[in-house]
Amino acid sequence: MISRLFSFIGADNGPWRVIQSRPIVGDDLPKVARLDVVADADARSYPQARWLLRGITSNERYVMREEKAQLVATQQGLGRTEATLAALIPLRKNAAWWALTQDERRQIFEEQSHHTQIGLRYLPPIARRLHHCRDLSENEPFDFLTWFEFAPADEKDFDQLLAQLRASEEWKYVEREVDIRLIRD
Amino acid sequence: MISRLFSFIGADNGPWRVIQSRPIVGDDLPKVARLDVVADADARSYPQARWLLRGITSNERYVMREEKAQLVATQQGLGRTEATLAALIPLRKNAAWWALTQDERRQIFEEQSHHTQIGLRYLPPIARRLHHCRDLSENEPFDFLTWFEFAPADEKDFDQLLAQLRASEEWKYVEREVDIRLIRD
Numbered sequence: 001m002i003s004r005l006f007s008f009i010g011a012d013n014g015p016w017r018v019i020q021s022r023p024i025v026g027d028d029l030p031k032v033a034r035l036d037v038v039a040d041a042d043a044r045s046y047p048q049a050r051w052l053l054r055g056i057t058s059n060e061r062y063v064m065r066e067e068k069a070q071l072v073a074t075q076q077g078l079g080r081t082e083a084t085l086a087a088l089i090p091l092r093k094n095a096a097w098w099a100l101t102q103d104e105r106r107q108i109f110e111e112q113s114h115h116t117q118i119g120l121r122y123l124p125p126i127a128r129r130l131h132h133c134r135d136l137s138e139n140e141p142f143d144f145l146t147w148f149e150f151a152p153a154d155e156k157d158f159d160q161l162l163a164q165l166r167a168s169e170e171w172k173y174v175e176r177e178v179d180i181r182l183i184r185d
Numbered sequence: 186m187i188s189r190l191f192s193f194i195g196a197d198n199g200p201w202r203v204i205q206s207r208p209i210v211g212d213d214l215p216k217v218a219r220l221d222v223v224a225d226a227d228a229r230s231y232p233q234a235r236w237l238l239r240g241i242t243s244n245e246r247y248v249m250r251e252e253k254a255q256l257v258a259t260q261q262g263l264g265r266t267e268a269t270l271a272a273l274i275p276l277r278k279n280a281a282w283w284a285l286t287q288d289e290r291r292q293i294f295e296e297q298s299h300h301t302q303i304g305l306r307y308l309p310p311i312a313r314r315l316h317h318c319r320d321l322s323e324n325e326p327f328d329f330l331t332w333f334e335f336a337p338a339d340e341k342d343f344d345q346l347l348a349q350l351r352a353s354e355e356w357k358y359v360e361r362e363v364d365i366r367l368i369r370d
Contacts, residue, residue, distance in 0.1 A: 003323065004323040005322060005323045040323065056320050056322070056323065058319070058320050059283045059284075060286065060287065061246070061287060062287055063286055063287060064286055064287065064288045065286045065288060065289060067286075068286050098244045099244075100244075101245065101248055101249055101250045101252075101253050102245065102246060102247055102248060102249065102287075102291070103249045103250060104250060106287070132320055134243070134320075135241050135243050135317055135319075135320040135321060136320060136321060136322070137190060137241070137321070138188065138189040138190045138225065138241065
């Protein structure tokens with residue numbers, strides 16, 4: 001079976017070294033030196049972890065058939081040799097977002113905020129995997145964990161991508177976001 | 186905090202007595218005499234359980250604002266004195282369903298299958314709570330657990346509601362469904 005559940009483990013060891021970690025909205029996460037990404041682990045197996053965030057890959061919630069075809073045609077896989085930089089962006093949306101109906105969320109996500117269209121502009125060299133946390137349990141600290149991998153030459157584009165999304169209507173519903181940058185060494 | 190995570194415990198005891206349990210599509214569940222519904226429990230706390238199914242209430246995936254307004258105006262709460270009958274319907278959809286995009290799933294769910302419109306016709310006397318399991322973990326036996334409560338006088342209407350949904354295009358994507366009927370005694 002292909003693993004859908006991933007854990008991001010903030011600790012003193014792990015293949016990814018933290019370059020920078022800062023809160024964008026809301027509370028920060030405790031600072032850690034390194035990060036590991038593993039399939040389906042729980043905190044009991046990592047007593048040395050300062051934090052462990054879990055998320056599960058799932059079906060897409062807002063993408064239409066045509067957009068999905070574009071995404072599938074352009075997106076790249078994780079683990080490329082040249083992609084030595086990564087970012088982990090844990091994010092939580094507020095109660096007002098979750099009280100919206102599907103049509104209202106889609107309207108804000110794409111028609112107003114152009115989330116997929118912005119992503120498509122930048123994604124080719126930036127690999128991405130979205131993990132959902134909200135329905136894992138009732139006590140998850142974040143709703144989403146997005147993991148990005150890219151080459152150093154694409155870091156400026158990545159910053160631009162984030163800046164555009166953070167300026168969008170959709171981001172008014174974000175009540176917690178942490179931006180963790182990493183290098184594989 | 187309002188509990189979102191519920192466990193349905195099939196065992197020899199519990200407030201709900203099983204009247205009938207039968208598989209509609211795919212494998213049956215082991216037969217049990219009684220059922221309990223509790224907030225946020227795991228199997229370790231119920232060693233006597235024959236099975237324990239968990240699901241989490243979540244945001245709606247397909248309902249539009251106008252449909253939500255109709256639902257909110259007509260639906261009734263759980264625990265009404267006259268609602269002495271209940272049904273638990275665990276259900277799993279196939280891989281083809283989950284590979285569809287949001288617009289395709291909505292199209293089948295409502296425009297072709299009229300899921301919400303059929304529900305609205307019958308729901309007023311039938312209370313309903315939908316629990317999602319698919320994103321709780323990667324090994325859940327079902328995608329959804331729907332719990333219904335109604336008075337004996339409304340049982341025929343409830344059977345009709347299920348018959349209509351089971352005849353719909355959406356149900357072609359159902360690969361496992363069990364129908365468990367209960368009485369509170």
